[in-house]
Amino acid sequence: MDPRTSAQDVMRCALCETTVVQMHCDTCLVNLCKACVGEHTISDESKKHEIVTSSLRKSTPLYPGCNFHVKEQCEMYCNQCDIPVCVTCIASDKHLDHDVLKILRVLDERKEKITRKQMELKETICPTYMAIASDVQNRISQLEKNYGYLSTAMIEHGDTLHREISKLETKLHAEVHEMKNKQLKTLQKHLDEVTSTISDIKNEISFIETFVDSNDTTKLLDINSIPNIGKYKNLPPKILPSLPKFTPGKILGEETSKLFGVLAPSSLTLDKHGYSMKTTQKSPEAGSSPPVKQLLDEPETLSTRDTGYENLLNVACRSDEEIWTSGTDNTMKLYSINQGSLLKSITTKSGNKLYDLAVTNNEDLVYTDHMNNSVNIVKNEGIEEIIKTQKWGPYSVCITCSFDLLVIMYNIREKQSTVVRYSGSTKKQTIQFDDQGKPLYSTGFYYRHITENRNLDICVSDNKAGAVVVVNQAGKLRFKYTGRTPGLKIEPFNPRGITTDSQSHILTADDNNQCVHVIDQDGHFVRYINLGLREPMGLCIDSNDYLFVAQYRNGKVKKIKYLL
Known part of the structure; x- marks a missing residue:
């Protein structure tokens, strides 16, 4: 296993890359072995190298450089000017009677403030936003479900209307069929009567033809032998059937919508009071409660x-x-x-x-x-x-x-x-x-x-x-x-x-x-x-x-x- 590439190997010196780390330069943030400490310190003599044991790495504070005095480090802080200052700055008249503190104390206060804000972010704000995200996700799921219910309701309503329309259509078809049969029956009866009359007329014609062709003068001289065709001249009445008129209902967009049902518009409301920080609500749902004092x-x-x-x-x-x-x-x-x-x-x-x-x-x-x-x-x-x-x-x-x-x-x-x-x-x-x-x-x-x-x-x-x-x-x-x-x-x-x-x-x-x-x-x-x-x-x-x-x-x- 290559000691320089193995993830399981211990830390090695940054210079020789072979010896296990024993020391640490807090100035350059470099891991070193004891043998390489001297080489590292002379490699850049412009810096003041703070060499500590590996267990104490990052324990030496890195003071900021002074903007006014080259190579001076600022170990103090001026509250009035709100800037780091060095010993030379303090000795000058520029910060006379100013409230000057050790920069480490200022840093401790800043760290404390930052830590409090970090804790607030971690324990209050982040959990609140996670709860909000969960709430929004639940609303999305519920919205999907409710829209599904809405679509199903409209389909069922449509099916109901289809069934009602089918019933109405069947009823109208039955009424048309009944009207047709009644008129057909009347016309058929009339046709049968006319056909029967035609048969009688044809028989009369055949009888007359036979009678005319006869050489029997007695029959021809008989007055009763002259056929009576007057009854056939009274023609039967003409039967004119009329079809029922179907007037379809007008299907207009707005009227159809009212017939089927109206869909009210949806909305998204922003409730600025809808969420609150978990630690500020005194309720069973509160994420955390202050300690009892x-x-x-x-x-x-x-x-x-x-x-x-x-x-x-x-x-x-x-x-x-x-x-x-x-x-x-x-x-x-x-x-x-x-x-x-x-x-x-x-x-x-x-x-x-x-x-x-x-x-x-x-x-x-x-x-x-x-x-x-x-x-x-x-x-x-x-x-x-x-x-x-x-x-x-x-x-x-x-x-x-x-x-x-x-x-x-x-x-x-x-x-x-x-x-x-x-x-x-x-x-x-x-x-x-x-x-x-x-x-x-x-x-x-x-x-x-x-x-x-x-x-x-x-x-x-x-x-x-x-x-x-x-x-x-x-x-x-x-x-x-x-x-x-x-x-x-x-x-x-x-x-x-x-x-x-x-x-x-x-x-x-x-x-x-x-x-x-x-x-x-x-x-x-x-x-x-x-x-x-x-x-x-x-x-x-x-x-x-x-x-x-x-x-x-x-x-x-x-x-x-x-x-x-």
């Missing part, structure tokens, strides 16, 4: 970060490491959770103050500009207007599990509030009234925030109404939670920000009572979270079920653990 006996504060806002309103998780924040001005700030450092600051496109913000599954920022009647998205440092309305001002916004936008709108002139679902910039659904035609949401310039629960319920914290209003995916009212007074305070329930966790708990901030209410998916009170909160406003929860609370008065964000 118990409540901590006592919630605990993990960290507190100052955002620099005098009046902080909103917080939204960009990832498990970063949060977006906004206050009562026109700026949005991105912070690192662990380091507490400011990573980015963006001003609204119009210069107006924003009302609310949310983060898409692609980690893009979405914000509402109710003074400009627009919803905007921040992509690659640019801002695009994705929704523009004429009469309705958008207030709160959230991203659904199906990547739709749910937006709370308010019409100043008509003094009406509504929730609108958008797919991109296309309106898909409007939720405004209950089954009795009464408004679901209050009116006026009051705080209202929105989120979607894991069971696809739409949850709105209605500040003026003093209630959390929850409707199902179709917009039907499920319940209203009007609060429960904590033991330390007796102020009215004043809901502000709202969010949900993996257990389908609904959490809403109550700034009157300086706490967060936790209720279950059916509206039953579960617990309070206070921990010395000062006017809690915006809420969000990351993928680990850590709660982030934006505190209005002191501009700080608290990270809280309340689930095991």
Whole structure:
């Protein structure tokens, strides 16, 4: 067996091609034996060859080369400039006071994000698409079967019509036959009578011939001997038979179709709500369910970060490491959770103050500009207007599990509030009234925030109404939670920000009572979270079920653990 071509042979050195591999160059990604290591390292002295044992291959990180300093490797990463940097870059004034991290840490974070997306693709998205493919295949099979049933039904109906037509044809044939026989019988009788008369006439002719030829004068002188032919001069009546007239029914295309039956046109309907991700539906059919987490006996504060806002309103998780924040001005700030450092600051496109913000599954920022009647998205440092309305001002916004936008709108002139679902910039659904035609949401310039629960319920914290209003995916009212007074305070329930966790708990901030209410998916009170909160406003929860609370008065964000 040739050791260089055998699929069953062990790996051989890339240089000598005979000795079993013992070492590995992580720089060139080449397998080597110990004897060939020296030859390999001197073959290209421009590189720094990292030689490791075969078992540790690919363990040495390959740092990118610096674009500004030749032969320098970038072992650090500048968050502000969003580029790898080398030691010389760091020593220069170009990155002074910038947030510089080890590139391996950045890579670990990137790998973690990529791994999470890979897991989502593998465990959620791919199985969902496979289920969709199976569903479509079943529909194809069922469609073939149903069209077969339809064809069979038409053939059977045609056969029935053929039998009815054959019966009618046989009946008409019998009637024609009966008419023919009746007329033939009458004509035959008439013929027999005429034939009999002809026979009598011929006998008269023969008698006269005999009589005339006779020499018997006595007979000839007898007056009675003169034949009476007058009776033959009264000719019989002429019998004229008439044929029955057959008038075939007119066979026109449209009339024939109506006679046989009409085939209604088929259609293909696109139901955008027809499929959903398996892990987002809380139902027996769901592909997987989140692990059950118990409540901590006592919630605990993990960290507190100052955002620099005098009046902080909103917080939204960009990832498990970063949060977006906004206050009562026109700026949005991105912070690192662990380091507490400011990573980015963006001003609204119009210069107006924003009302609310949310983060898409692609980690893009979405914000509402109710003074400009627009919803905007921040992509690659640019801002695009994705929704523009004429009469309705958008207030709160959230991203659904199906990547739709749910937006709370308010019409100043008509003094009406509504929730609108958008797919991109296309309106898909409007939720405004209950089954009795009464408004679901209050009116006026009051705080209202929105989120979607894991069971696809739409949850709105209605500040003026003093209630959390929850409707199902179709917009039907499920319940209203009007609060429960904590033991330390007796102020009215004043809901502000709202969010949900993996257990389908609904959490809403109550700034009157300086706490967060936790209720279950059916509206039953579960617990309070206070921990010395000062006017809690915006809420969000990351993928680990850590709660982030934006505190209005002191501009700080608290990270809280309340689930095991």
